[in-house]
Amino acid sequence: MRRPITFAVEKQLPDSLARAGIIQTPHGPIKTPAFIAVATKATAKGLQSLQFKDLGIQALIANAYHLYLTPGEKIVEETGGVGKFMAWEGPTMTDSGGFQVFSLGVGFGKQVSKFSKEDVPRQAAVAVYDEDIATEHGKLAIVDDEGVTFTSHHDGTLHRFTPERSIEIQHALGADIIFAFDEFVQPTAPIEEQRESMERTHRWAARSLKAHRQNIAKNDSQGIYGIVQGGRYEELRIESAKTLAEMDFDGYGIGGSFSKEDILGILDKVNRELPREKPRHLLGIGEPEDIFIGTAAGIDTFDCVIPTRNGRNGTVFTAKGKMSMERAELARDFSPIDAACNCIVCRTYTRAYIHHLFRAKEMLGLVLASMHNMAFLTSLTEKVRLSILDGTFENYRAEFLSAYKR
RNA sequence: UCCCCGGUGGCGCAAUGGUAGCGCAGCUCGCUGUUAACGAGUUGGUUGUAGGUUCGAAUCCUACCCGGGGAG
Numbered sequence: 001m002r003r004p005i006t007f008a009v010e011k012q013l014p015d016s017l018a019r020a021g022i023i024q025t026p027h028g029p030i031k032t033p034a035f036i037a038v039a040t041k042a043t044a045k046g047l048q049s050l051q052f053k054d055l056g057i058q059a060l061i062a063n064a065y066h067l068y069l070t071p072g073e074k075i076v077e078e079t080g081g082v083g084k085f086m087a088w089e090g091p092t093m094t095d096s097g098g099f100q101v102f103s104l105g106v107g108f109g110k111q112v113s114k115f116s117k118e119d120v121p122r123q124a125a126v127a128v129y130d131e132d133i134a135t136e137h138g139k140l141a142i143v144d145d146e147g148v149t150f151t152s153h154h155d156g157t158l159h160r161f162t163p164e165r166s167i168e169i170q171h172a173l174g175a176d177i178i179f180a181f182d183e184f185v186q187p188t189a190p191i192e193e194q195r196e197s198m199e200r201t202h203r204w205a206a207r208s209l210k211a212h213r214q215n216i217a218k219n220d221s222q223g224i225y226g227i228v229q230g231g232r233y234e235e236l237r238i239e240s241a242k243t244l245a246e247m248d249f250d251g252y253g254i255g256g257s258f259s260k261e262d263i264l265g266i267l268d269k270v271n272r273e274l275p276r277e278k279p280r281h282l283l284g285i286g287e288p289e290d291i292f293i294g295t296a297a298g299i300d301t302f303d304c305v306i307p308t309r310n311g312r313n314g315t316v317f318t319a320k321g322k323m324s325m326e327r328a329e330l331a332r333d334f335s336p337i338d339a340a341c342n343c344i345v346c347r348t349y350t351r352a353y354i355h356h357l358f359r360a361k362e363m364l365g366l367v368l369a370s371m372h373n374m375a376f377l378t379s380l381t382e383k384v385r386l387s388i389l390d391g392t393f394e395n396y397r398a399e400f401l402s403a404y405k406r
Numbered sequence: 407u408c409c410c411c412g413g414u415g416g417c418g419c420a421a422u423g424g425u426a427g428c429g430c431a432g433c434u435c436g437c438u439g440u441u442a443a444c445g446a447g448u449u450g451g452u453u454g455u456a457g458g459u460u461c462g463a464a465u466c467c468u469a470c471c472c473g474g475g476g477a478g
Contacts, residue, residue: 099439153441284439305440312443366443
């Protein structure tokens with residue numbers, strides 16, 4: 001039986017895990033390494049579907065939790081799936097909602113970060129079921145082995161996700177690639193807590209996989225990725241990768257928490273445990289430096305909110321590093337955002353104009369910055385891909401990073 | 407001409423006797439499986455002018471200047 005999602009490695013670098021390949025989906029190919037645009041609520045904030053191709057977007061990732069709450073997965077299903085819903089013909093993914101249930105439930109207002117930071121107060125990163133803390137601000141997320149009960153961040157209503165329910169929702173949403181329902185705990189959680197959470201994630205992975213394979217029609221049109229957890233602990237990460245590798249997923253997501261410093265060290269060890277012939281997706285990470293680190297460690301696809309979020313918030317990427325479009329010195333800068341960039345924004349508008357739009361709080365500024373950032377990340381990832389294909393990856397990496405350091 | 411109200415950092419305001427705060431603007435920074443067009447930090451003031459009362463004045467008194475309103 002031919003699976004809906006297949007992966008072919010075109011080129012594997014000899015002394016590295018870096019590789020270039022093609023993921024085939026029912027809605028077309030994804031040439032990897034690839035930067036997947038985040039479209040949580042069926043919109044890549046600020047960008048029109050019509051523009052996606054021009055911005056180098058190959059595929060999108062939407063979110064089961066958000067679309068379940070609004071507008072509801074049934075409505076998306078009735079329109080023909082999340083891609084159709086948002087007028088996008090290409091490949092799509094959906095995240096399972098595991099991350100959101102925690103970060104929006106108990107964690108809301110508590111400054112949850114995937115990255116461990118020393119200055120975050122201990123209780124600030126609580127991401128799991130402390131009922132006292134939860135009810136303190138009316139939020140709730142209680143985990144049991146069956147699933148998780150939580151309140152909607154919209155109206156406080158009570159909901160329950162199980163691995164089976166998450167898969168059912170993702171079936172309705174109809175993306176080409178769906179993700180197993182996983183659990184997320186704070187990066188600073190002690191190893192015992194991480195282990196417990198990881199083992200629960202493994203059980204949920206098996207159930208997610210089973211729920212998917214049992215639905216013949218959906219199994220025929222959608223692929224499913226398992227999610228590696230284990231926090232910042234190398235032994236847990238490796239164990240998680242080994243455990244999931246034995247399950248017959250169509251690909252693997254690397255989720256959860258890292259500290260920026262040890263992401264590389266852990267990542268390539270994790271990927272060595274995963275089946276070479278299956279695609280690997282690094283969930284939610286995608287600063288330019290991360291693309292190189294991830295690729296070198298064997299990651300095939302990335303997704304990240306950073307191009308659109310930073311764009312909306314006035315920060316743009318350039319070959320020489322990040323830059324705030326609101327800086328006073330740009331008032332009379334009539335050059336493009338990035339002279340080395342040939343995206344439509346850089347070919348059309350000046351820094352002075354976009355600076356003005358931000359100062360004037362005109363929404364076009366947010367849109368243009370988001371467009372450029374998206375084009376920057378997809379183009380960077382494509383260049384990474386080409387450099388792998390022609391064997392110049394390490395050169396390109398060194399060249400880019402030396403110019404990029406700000 | 408007289409009467410009333412008001413003059414506080416770029417703008418809008420607060421502080422009525424104890425040595426001036428806030429919002430916005432400005433400046434800078436941060437955002438990594440998006441409740442985020444968000445969040446954080448920060449520079450600016452001899453309080454219209456000149457005197458006086460007081461241990462001490464943005465606050466009270468006098469004069470003048472400026473703005474707004476009213477009377478004539």
